[in-house]
Amino acid sequence: MALKTLAFVVFASGCGGGEAADDSPNSGGQGAGSGESASGGQTSEASGGTTSGASGGTTGGTGGSGLSSGSGGGESDGEFFITAIVDGVERRMTTHLYGAVIPDREPEQIALAAKDDPTAIQEIWQLQFEHVAGTQEHAFAHYKEHDFSAVSAWQQHPITLHLNATAPDVGDVFEGTFEGTLITDSAVGATVEVTDGQFRIRRVNSY
DSSP states (O other): OOOBOOOBOOOOTTOSOOOOGGGOTTSSOOOOOOOOOOOSSOOOBOOSSOOBOOTTOOSOOOSOOOSOOOSOOOBOOSSSEEEEEETTEEEEEOBSEEEEEETTOSSOEEEEEEOSSTTOSSOSEEEEEESOSEEEEEEEEEEEETTEEEEOBTTTBOEEEEEEEOOOSTTOEEEEEEEEEEEEETTTTEEEEEEEEEEEEEOOOOO
């Protein structure tokens, strides 16, 4: 199934900040990031990896990885999470959660991610938004698990996100809600609705 997604920044390989599992604020360690970077306007067919979009971009981004390939493991006690109802099904993640500032972005942007395996390249959930309290009409979201993938598009199907709590410093906690429409197959215009989205994730070191 051909899925075109919006090119957004995907975190650069070799990023610092990796720590052992015991030091993880979000159950899974502050792993070193890996992946590729992409910004605005480029197009390509998505091929199973998490993608992200840059403001003003159209479609694009392949494969790649995300916020952290992290060391460590273990499950959260439920204090930290990303969850939403996607096409009528609750999609909740409480393991291997990461949140960090994306470098060299103005205004400052935040990326959150959740994995089911700290060594996996692919995130299950990924959110990206400006680090400004209040409602944002053009946030980015991507959910991918097994053969199901749904992604927002910056122009046609952005996500509305409300950031209730910013995280100015490492150790602070991002909190907010989100909703919108995600694309599951751009070739036929297939979409799903996302409702009741919520997140609570502790900020880790910048990469």
